[in-house]
Amino acid sequence: MLACGTLTLAATPIGNPLDASIRLVRALEQADLIAAEDTRRLARLAADLEVTITARVIAYHEHTEQERTPVLIEALREGRRVLLVTDAGMPVVSDPGYRAVRSAIEAGHPVTVIPGPSAVLTALAASGLAPDRFAFEGFPPRRDGQRARVFAQLAAEDRTLVFFESPRRTAATLAVMREEFGAQRPAAVARELTKTYEEVRRGTLAELAAWAEETEVLGEIVILVGGSSTVPASPEELLAAVLARAEAGERLKDAAKAVALGAEGVSSRELYDRALAARTA
Numbered sequence: 001m002l003a004c005g006t007l008t009l010a011a012t013p014i015g016n017p018l019d020a021s022i023r024l025v026r027a028l029e030q031a032d033l034i035a036a037e038d039t040r041r042l043a044r045l046a047a048d049l050e051v052t053i054t055a056r057v058i059a060y061h062e063h064t065e066q067e068r069t070p071v072l073i074e075a076l077r078e079g080r081r082v083l084l085v086t087d088a089g090m091p092v093v094s095d096p097g098y099r100a101v102r103s104a105i106e107a108g109h110p111v112t113v114i115p116g117p118s119a120v121l122t123a124l125a126a127s128g129l130a131p132d133r134f135a136f137e138g139f140p141p142r143r144d145g146q147r148a149r150v151f152a153q154l155a156a157e158d159r160t161l162v163f164f165e166s167p168r169r170t171a172a173t174l175a176v177m178r179e180e181f182g183a184q185r186p187a188a189v190a191r192e193l194t195k196t197y198e199e200v201r202r203g204t205l206a207e208l209a210a211w212a213e214e215t216e217v218l219g220e221i222v223i224l225v226g227g228s229s230t231v232p233a234s235p236e237e238l239l240a241a242v243l244a245r246a247e248a249g250e251r252l253k254d255a256a257k258a259v260a261l262g263a264e265g266v267s268s269r270e271l272y273d274r275a276l277a278a279r280t281a
Contacts, residue, residue, distance in 0.1 A: 002030045002081040003112070007072065007104040009097055011116030014088040014220070015194035017048035023114045025049055031083035033075045035060035035068065037096055041087050060084065065099045072100050076109040088220075089119050094138045094164055120162050123190035123222035126200045127160075130227065134160040140173055147173065151180035152267040158227040165221045167191075171212035177225060178205040180267045182260070186226035192219035235274070238266055242275045252276065 002008055010027050013019040028034070028046060034055045036042040046053050060068050075082050084091050084100055090113075091097030104111050124131050137154070140163055141147045154161060165173050170189070177187070183206035190200045197219065201211060205225070238259055245255035253272055260268035 002027055002083070003110065004079040004081055005076050006081065006110045006112055007076060007100060008081070008083050008112050008114060009091040009101070010083055010085050010114040011090040011118065012045060012085050012088055013194065014117045014119050014122065015192065015198075017045060019117045019194060020045070020049055021114065021116050024116060025051055027083050027114055028053055028055075030081060031055040032080040033058070033072070033082045035072055035082065035084045035100070037061045037086040042085060055083070060100075061096050065096050069099050069103050073103050073107050073109070076104060076107065089117055090115075093118070093120065093136070117194070119164070119190075119193055119220065119222055122193050123188070123200070123224060124160065124162060126190060126193075127188035127224045128202055129160045129186060129188060129224050131160065133158075133227070134162055136162045139164050139166075142169065144172070144176060147176050148180055148267065148269065151177055152270065155181050155266065156228050158229065160227050161225040163223045163225075165223050167217045167219060167221050170217045170221050170223070171209070173223065174205060174209040174212045177223070178209045179257075179260070179269075181205055181225055184261070185228075188224045189217075190222040190224070191217070193222070195219070235266075238271055239274050239278060242271050243278060246275065246279075252279070 008027055010024050012024065028051045032055050034057045036057055037060060039057055039059050042057065058068055058071065072082050084097055086095040089095065092101060101111055120136050124134055135157065141150055183204060185205045187205050187208055188200055188202045189208055192198045201208060241259045242255045245258065246252045252275055256272035256275055257268040260266055260271050
């Protein structure tokens, strides 16, 4: 039963409509105002669930959050039952909703959640990677340089890392992960979870990067990277290894890449820059 004057966040199916909870169905039927990331997807979901929506429905997404949040707060002030849903999964988690939650709390209105499907947890459970400690990192930066810097900062993280990614950028992202996390780091790519063509591909980052380069990756993508499980060598040891290979005749850039592939917590770029500085010092 939806309470009047309460903001309710409801998780929606990430693919298969049969994953909808009974509470979600009742919330859709009882709401006075529904804020939906995509009103057309909400209509399709309602049709799949055979639910008749009588509530006022407004579009609530990244481009309208700021202007529409006061509408939600005013409805709460009037004692309305306000429901917020996104296209798939849990609102707020890489989806709209945080601004509404903060505003409702600041205005003194209750906030409650109808739990349900989550792409993060579904992918983690199916990945075969350690699930006891994990970190959700959302979408990586789109630009290669920014993406590499973020991954380099996370390279020594010992928790399983979970990312969302666009299918168009999956190959490029896996290639950068291979460089920054190490080619042998275990990982998984989950796509189209709970849908007809669901697939979870597991392997090293080298194997997954090669697969993505040769395949047209389609669907909703979750990338998972195993945590760092080795004690990283000291910066001095790694630098010495790069310089030794270079003195033996290997190109400095190739030496840095080779040493980085066998170490965790350091990128080939970082090793190259250090070696270059040491050479010219």
